[in-house]
Each structure stands twice: as structure tokens, then as C-alpha cells.
Amino acid sequence: MAAPIDLHEVSEREREARFRTRWRVKACGSTACISAGAGAVINAVEDMVEREDMQLEVQVIPTGCMGLCSAGPLMRMMRRGGQETDYQKVTPELSREIVRSHVINEEPLPEHQLDTGIPFFTSQERIVLANGGIINPDRIESYVAHGGYSALEKALTTMKPKAVIDEIRTAGIRGRGGAGYPVASKWSLLSAAAGDTKYVVANGDEGDPGAYMDRTIMEDDPHRLIEGIAIAAYATGASDAYIYVRAEYPRAIERLDRAIRVARRNRLLGRRILDTKFSLNVEIRIGAGAFVCGEETALMASIEGRRGTPRLRPPYPTDSGLWGHPTMINNVETLANIAPIINNGGEWFASIGTAKSTGTKVFALAGDITNTGLIEVPMGTPLRDIVEKIGGGVPDGGTFKAAQTGGPSGGCIPSKFLDTPVDYESLRELGSIMGSGGLIVMDDSQSMPDVAKFFMEFSMDESCGKCTPCRAGTVQMHNILQRIVDGHGTRGDLRDLEHLCTVVRDTSLCGLGQAAPNPVLSTLQYFRSEYEALLAKEVAHG
Amino acid sequence: MSDTTTRRAAETSGRQQGDHPSGDNRFELVDKQLKRGRYSQDQLIETLHVAQDVFGNLSEDILVYVARALRLPPSMVYGVATFYELFTFDPPGDHSCTVCTGTACFVKGADDIVQGVSEAYDVPAGETAADGSLTLKTARCLGSCGLAPVVVFDGEVLSHQNTESTLELVAAAVGGGS
Numbered sequence A: 001m002a003a004p005i006d007l008h009e010v011s012e013r014e015r016e017a018r019f020r021t022r023w024r025v026k027a028c029g030s031t032a033c034i035s036a037g038a039g040a041v042i043n044a045v046e047d048m049v050e051r052e053d054m055q056l057e058v059q060v061i062p063t064g065c066m067g068l069c070s071a072g073p074l075m076r077m078m079r080r081g082g083q084e085t086d087y088q089k090v091t092p093e094l095s096r097e098i099v100r101s102h103v104i105n106e107e108p109l110p111e112h113q114l115d116t117g118i119p120f121f122t123s124q125e126r127i128v129l130a131n132g133g134i135i136n137p138d139r140i141e142s143y144v145a146h147g148g149y150s151a152l153e154k155a156l157t158t159m160k161p162k163a164v165i166d167e168i169r170t171a172g173i174r175g176r177g178g179a180g181y182p183v184a185s186k187w188s189l190l191s192a193a194a195g196d197t198k199y200v201v202a203n204g205d206e207g208d209p210g211a212y213m214d215r216t217i218m219e220d221d222p223h224r225l226i227e228g229i230a231i232a233a234y235a236t237g238a239s240d241a242y243i244y245v246r247a248e249y250p251r252a253i254e255r256l257d258r259a260i261r262v263a264r265r266n267r268l269l270g271r272r273i274l275d276t277k278f279s280l281n282v283e284i285r286i287g288a289g290a291f292v293c294g295e296e297t298a299l300m301a302s303i304e305g306r307r308g309t310p311r312l313r314p315p316y317p318t319d320s321g322l323w324g325h326p327t328m329i330n331n332v333e334t335l336a337n338i339a340p341i342i343n344n345g346g347e348w349f350a351s352i353g354t355a356k357s358t359g360t361k362v363f364a365l366a367g368d369i370t371n372t373g374l375i376e377v378p379m380g381t382p383l384r385d386i387v388e389k390i391g392g393g394v395p396d397g398g399t400f401k402a403a404q405t406g407g408p409s410g411g412c413i414p415s416k417f418l419d420t421p422v423d424y425e426s427l428r429e430l431g432s433i434m435g436s437g438g439l440i441v442m443d444d445s446q447s448m449p450d451v452a453k454f455f456m457e458f459s460m461d462e463s464c465g466k467c468t469p470c471r472a473g474t475v476q477m478h479n480i481l482q483r484i485v486d487g488h489g490t491r492g493d494l495r496d497l498e499h500l501c502t503v504v505r506d507t508s509l510c511g512l513g514q515a516a517p518n519p520v521l522s523t524l525q526y527f528r529s530e531y532e533a534l535l536a537k538e539v540a541h542g
Numbered sequence B: 001m002s003d004t005t006t007r008r009a010a011e012t013s014g015r016q017q018g019d020h021p022s023g024d025n026r027f028e029l030v031d032k033q034l035k036r037g038r039y040s041q042d043q044l045i046e047t048l049h050v051a052q053d054v055f056g057n058l059s060e061d062i063l064v065y066v067a068r069a070l071r072l073p074p075s076m077v078y079g080v081a082t083f084y085e086l087f088t089f090d091p092p093g094d095h096s097c098t099v100c101t102g103t104a105c106f107v108k109g110a111d112d113i114v115q116g117v118s119e120a121y122d123v124p125a126g127e128t129a130a131d132g133s134l135t136l137k138t139a140r141c142l143g144s145c146g147l148a149p150v151v152v153f154d155g156e157v158l159s160h161q162n163t164e165s166t167l168e169l170v171a172a173a174v175g176g177g178s
Helices: A006-019 A031-034 A038-051 A091-104 A139-143 A150-158 A161-171 A184-194 A213-221 A222-236 A250-267 A296-303 A332-336 A338-344 A346-350 A383-390 A423-429 A448-462 A468-485 A491-507 A511-515 A518-540 B003-011 B027-036 B041-055 B058-068 B074-081 B103-107 B109-121 B161-174
Strands: A023-028 A057-064 A075-079 A083-086 A200-202 A241-247 A283-284 A327-331 A358-367 A373-378 A400-405 A410-415 A438-443 B095-100 B133-140 B151-153 B156-158
Touching: A023 A038, A023 A091, A031 A213, A031 A410, A031 B156, A038 A057, A038 A091, A075 A091, A083 A091, A139 A150, A139 A222, A139 A250, A150 A222, A150 A338, A150 A468, A161 A184, A161 A222, A161 A346, A161 B003, A184 A327, A200 A213, A200 A222, A200 A332, A213 A222, A213 A250, A213 A332, A213 A358, A222 A241, A222 A250, A222 A283, A222 A327, A222 A332, A222 A338, A241 A250, A241 A296, A250 A283, A250 A468, A283 B027, A283 B041, A296 A327, A296 B133, A338 A346, A346 A511, A358 A383, A358 B103, A400 A511, A400 A518, A438 B003, A438 B103, A448 A468, A448 A518, A448 B103, A448 B109, A468 A491, A468 A511, A468 A518, A491 A511, A491 A518, B027 B041, B027 B058, B041 B058, B041 B074, B058 B074, B095 B109, B095 B161, B103 B109, B109 B133, B109 B161, B151 B161, B156 B161
Parallel strands: A023 A057, A200 A241, A200 A327, A241 A283, A358 A438, B095 B133
Antiparallel strands: A023 A075, A075 A083, A358 A373, A400 A410, A400 A438, B095 B151, B151 B156
């Protein structure tokens, strides 16, 4: 068996390498920037460095998401000693120009610069995304140099499993997948469960349209997730773990696969991790395009290779999960918070956010908003700050109409509630949910019944068909919404729709069905006049 | 393919490339995956993914082959394959156009793009045109919401699309469009 990685030594070596060249070029290689042409930019700079013999002057480092996806591809020039200049909308030609200008003339190109002093960057607090735009996701050394795996080492060598759970309890962290269940309670349940075989599962089946924070974590900081899983398994006595990833995220699968192999080779996974008695085997399981598999019992069925249909709880997974063994399912973002908590202490984490919703939350900001991208803010940040300060407001002279959170299980928050702090309870009171963190801004050109129909179509397509209220109810609700949107709806239709909403909500088997009426209910609550205007038209035309 | 051939194919997965008993060497890749998963029944979805990657779609022969290899009833394999959206049974078209219809893309007009391509090439979303030239698909969310609306044409991700730009793109590769 090879010797385990020496974290201190790797970290030192990596830090020294930083000073090897006068310049470091960091180019965002995340999926959004790649879609905008970042791959060609990275190649162009690498080619130029080689062709023009600049290897002693410049090193090129592809990084994960820098955040402001709408300004991509993003690139950062870093001079030895500290000076940093960021560039936006970089093309291959421009990237060469930027590098030459900095390296040869020591001159920046102000007209292409990205101002990092804007609130989009300064109002964020990055814990989960701390490594985004900084480390090279494909190199474990890069992660280690930024404190990677030190939390695992600390937990394994200085803390008892119970102490780890206590730290998580002090942190007060709640599940980031949507429901907000206290993480420490779940961990305690698995820890107390009987049996030698226990499983930890990372839920990376990020199905909510408009949310891509979990993908970004898996692609851009895969070791962070692995470290979180390892700490969770140590704390709860699990010896096997699965990462369930959507098949729609091939890059995440590839990166995680490589990261797991590298971690195993360095004795950070596998048998006797870091020469302790703790062993853990981690495997990836790939979904195949079923939204319902984000529900934990459906997810387990899918891991077992079956149709991903949910089942009634209890028994809860921590009593009877994968193949009947105690199993705990945590969201990817939740697990990405674990290493910082162990490193900095639960009290530090609890000091961020609000009393009941501690820490930060990552949001995917999209829709009718100036700055789209991934942001991370303390829990309890007013929605207005997110939309107006960080997001830069609604573009093209439009007016803010609503913010949609929680995807097809959430709701639309109208402008009169813009000052609401974003935390689990406040959003629930408004008829929406935190969800996994998609936040889509809609301007006054959007029709709310249309939006409700869009989400109902989603729930109808994704209903697994196991229970009748969801299978049949979503179809009926969709039909009614279609009639209303087409201008053929009647008052009776509206009444039926509201009735169906409560029936489906109260009688469906799993969260998908129970939450499917939420977009309709919330738009009816805040934008009822829009529905009625569509009915009135029908009456007027006779 | 007869039952005996299938069973033998599954058992002799270690053979060299070029002499797969089924007569189709692509099965070698499926065998490799089966072996990697130690023929464990919970590897069904992973195996189907590989089979679809290799063959482009899942035909009845392939489903039966996988069922035999994993010693699962064909009904279960069929049930799993039909449950998941990403498994397809019809051969794909020469070109593929996927329009993201996630929330951000919806807000930015993705539905119009789907309708535009669908009408121009007479192909309903989720299907392949009668002449096999184009498969039109919709995706639930590609997670590139900052670039909405997003279209993926033959694997290339294109940002900030509209109906005209997408139609131009499709016409350039497929031709025609009415």
C-alpha cells in the first residue's frame, strides 16, 4: 500500500510553484464560459506561451467558475506579488493581446477590463464557491494548496465521530437541497442506526430547471465534495458512499471519476485513509433523465438499478435505505459546506446568516436580469440586494415583476416582498421555497398564468406515474391552465383548478406531487387578476 | 440473435476485439462495462448508458442481451429503459438540435425556437424527421442559464439564440426548411 499524501508538503510545493513565473493567467474553464468560447481562449494562450517561449514568464491555469457567467469567457492576469486584472468577454485574439500587453509592456487593457469592484463581486460571501476561479479542478495539489483535505485530516486524527456531529450541530447547517432539514439530526440518525453496513449518498441529481450550483461544485471543486462525503461517512460510521449525478452533466461525471481515482491513489479514499482505521469506498451512479430521482427514495431505487419511483416514508432511509441498509442522503451543496465547518468551527459558520438559517446559500441568478451567474450570499440577505445590487436590476428598461425560486416546487415572489430576507422560513411564508437555489427574475412582459402552465407541464411530464393524484392531477391542472391561457377558461375552471391544487398537494405520495401545485397557488395568490383578465376576455368575446 | 449466442456472448466477455459471437463487435464494449460492474444487477442503468452510447439507441436485441447478461427478466429491463427519459429506442437523425426549455430559457423565449424548428422541418419535439435528417429534442435545463436561450446543435452549445439564428444554423447543416 502506497504512503498517504503528505498534505503539508504538497501544499508547500504547490505554493512555491506559484512563484515560478512572473505571471499567472487564470482562465475560467467552467461550463458556462466554455459554452461562450473559453476553450479556444485557453488553447490560444497556451499555444502562444509555447510558441513564443514564454514558459518561464507565464503559466496558464484553467479554473472553475468565476461567477459572472454573462460576461464570459473570463480571464485573470496575476502578477507575482499581488496585482490582479480581470477581463471579460475574452476572445482568442484578445487573450493573446492581453497577455502580450501585460507581460511585455506591463500595461493592462482597460477597455476590456472587468471591474471587480462592482456589488456583484463585493456583496458576495463565498464559502462553497471559495475555490471557484482560483484552483485548477483537475489537480488535487491545487485543492490541497488551498487547504484541501485538511478538514478530513483534522477530523480523522483529532476528533471522535461524535465530536464531528457536534460541530455540525453547533454550525446549525440545514440541508441545501430544498427542505432545510437540520444536517446534524440526519447524521445522528445514521450514526445511531443499527448494522455494520451503512451508506452515505451525495445527491447530485440537480433537476430544478434554472439551478446549476451543484453541477458547478462537482465540476469545479470535485475534491471538496469528496472531502465532505468522507467526513460525513466517518462521523456516521458508513463505509460506502455513492455520488448520484445526472447524466446531463457529463463533465461533472468525468471530473468526479478522476478525482475519486486520484484521492484513492493518495490514500484519501479506500482502505485505511491517511493511515487511520477509517476506510471508505466511493462510487458514482449516473441518472438517466428523471426529475423524480432527486427525491430520496426514488434516488435510492435508481441507484439499485430500478425504475426511479418513490415510496412511502417511513421507513426513513436512515432506518432502511439502499438494499435495506441504513442510508443517509445529503445534497451536494450541503456536503461542500462540511470541510469549511470542520476547519473553522461550527460557531464561525453559525455567525453567518440568520439564527435559524445559518451560513450562506448559492443561487443561480438568471432570467430578466443584468448580471446572470452563480452567486453566494449569507442567508437572510434581502431579495432586493440580490436582484438590484448583485444582479444589477432588470435590463432594457423593464420593471421587476417577480422572482421565481424553488423551480417547479416553488413559487413566484412579487415586487412588494422584495425586502424579504432570503431564508427557509421567510420564503415558505410567501408560498415559495428555498429549493436548490435557482432564482429566476421575470420582468413585466411575462404572463404569470403562462409561467404557471410552464411549470405544470414540467411536473406533468416528470410525474413518475406511481400515485394517481400526481399522475392524473397534473394532467388535469395542465389542461385547465392551457384553456385559461388560450382564453377559453371559465370561472368554473378557475374553481376546479384551485380545488385540484389542494387535492394534489394533500394526497400525493412524494414531494414532487405535493409541491407541483405551488407555482399555480403562488401566482393565483399574487397575480390573480391576470388569470381573471384571461377569463374576462372569453366572456367579452362571447 | 438466439438465446445461446447471447448467453455465450455474455460469458466470453474477455475475448479479443473482432470475434464477438453475436457477429457485432460493438457488443464488446457492452461486455466490458458488464465485466467492470461485475455483472451486478444494480449496474443495469450504467450498462444501458454504455449500450446506448455504442449503438445510438436501444433496440430490442440489445435489451434482451443486457437482460440475459445480468440475469434479469426482460420485462424489468424494458421497464427501466422506458422509465428514463434519456434512453431512446429509435435511431437518431443525422443531425440533432436540442433546445433547452429550462426556466431561464423559457423566460427568454425558448418555446418559440422549438415551435419554429418544429414547423420548418415538420418534426415534433422529441422526434426525428421522416427523412432521418434531423432530431429535434428539448432539454429540461442544461444549466447554462446565464447564456439563455441555449441551443445545442450536433454537440455544440450555442448561447443567446432566437428562432432565426437557430433556423439559419439548422439550414446550414441540414438544408431546406419550409
